[in-house]
Amino acid sequence: MTVFALGDIQGCYRELRALLEQVHYDSNKDSLWLTGDIINRGPDNVETLQFLMDQSNVQVVLGNHDLHFLAVASGIREQLKGDTLSDLLEHKELDTFTDWLRKQPLVRYDPDYGTLLVHAGMPGIWDLETVMARSEEVFDQLTNNNYRRFLQEMYGNKPSIWHNDLTGFARLRLITNFFTRMRFYRHPGEIELNQKKTQAPQGFEPWFDYRNPSLHKITILFGHWAALGCVQRPYLAGLDTGCVWGRHLTALRVEDGRRFKQQALP
Template identity: 40%
Template sequence: MARYFVGDIQGCYEELMRLLLRVDFHPSRDELWAVGDLVARGPESHKVLGFFTSLGDAAKAVLGNHDLHLLAIQAGLKRPKPSDKLKKLLESKHLPGFIHWVRHQPLMRELPEHKLIMTHAGVPPQWDLPTLREEASEVNKVLMSDTYLDLIGSMYTEEPESWDPDASGFLRHRYCIDALTRMRFLYLDGRLDFACKKPPADCEGLALKPWFEFPSKLDDFTLVFGHWAALMGKTDNPRRIALDTGCCWGEDLTLWHLETGEKITQKKLK
């Protein structure tokens, strides 16, 4: 069995198919791990979700910020932007099934035998593995409940910026969502920054550091993530595997083969 990890697909269905053809992916023997943001920006989000829901247990996705935003749009809590390119998905007869599938995807996955963790944006450096498991699990329980839209409606704020182990309810859940699906830079005191989306070299002098440059309680784990296209897959840390290489922005879609460590890329198709 081969395990392939793919960066932010964002509706880039044809590029995904070309990558999987090149590695002879087959769901009867292989697994496809996706770092989230399966939908939006690219032209065929409906086909991407159709493909993933067809894979059964061979699909191992986590939720990204655009996947969560889809839940808000589908419920009428937010309006889609033209840049989201979700019209075909929102008009699909399969949309209820797709929404059900998205709601049942976790915020984190792990391979204990490889000491590997996958989230969309990263893991707060102050969290250990039990904390990550607990916080992600609590959010996922809410997303799978009948009251999940209360949480979705509360997401659209940039508070809290800091982790508070004594917080409860939506305040606690929002930090988990923001950290695992939106995090890029942290202030030097560990607070989340939501403004800078540039490469680290372009943000020097702003009292910010990439989250993966802080000492972490998970330093000996491999963390696989996406979300930050400006990194173009570079972290200078072999245990921090960045896979968002900006396919929806005209760059590449990247596939990482866990067993060999090889990265395979497909240029955005015109």
């Protein structure tokens, strides 16, 4: 069995299939780990989602675009300029798509490979056990019948500093922002959400430059930050290489760290 971890697909279905062909992906033997943002902004969301839902060996974590889709499909938000969710929203299987996405977590840990899969990042204040417990709090909301309430309350940049006594939707919003939107971080526990380029705002650093000591020997696989390009450091791999922006889609072979890429197709 081979495990391939792929960065943000964002509905780039043709590039997904070309990349899987290039790595000789065998759906009977191999596994796909996806860093989230599997849909939106790209052209073929339905095909992408249907293909991934058909694979028995796909592990996904949710990204900000996947969560935004759930909110739009629930009638809570409108599509934003640049969103390309209409193919999903008008599809007769819409409920199947949302039900499947709602059952995906924000973080996955694989003890055999010693890896954490997350869309954006994780704050240095949390050890492994805490990371998984926080992820579970949001998972519980999304899989609950009352999940629309969470989707309603999920938007916003505040609070920006974690305290253990945060409660309710403020707490859930910050957890979600850490895992699905964070780029810059200030220890201990502060997120910065306005800067999208690579230059850190005053006092902040890329979240992965401050790592919780208990995570030093765990490889974190993440997406979300296309402007960084290919990030490859010991125990860290950034996999969003901007396919939807005309760059390329990346697959990491987890066993040996080898990268494969597929150029964006015209």
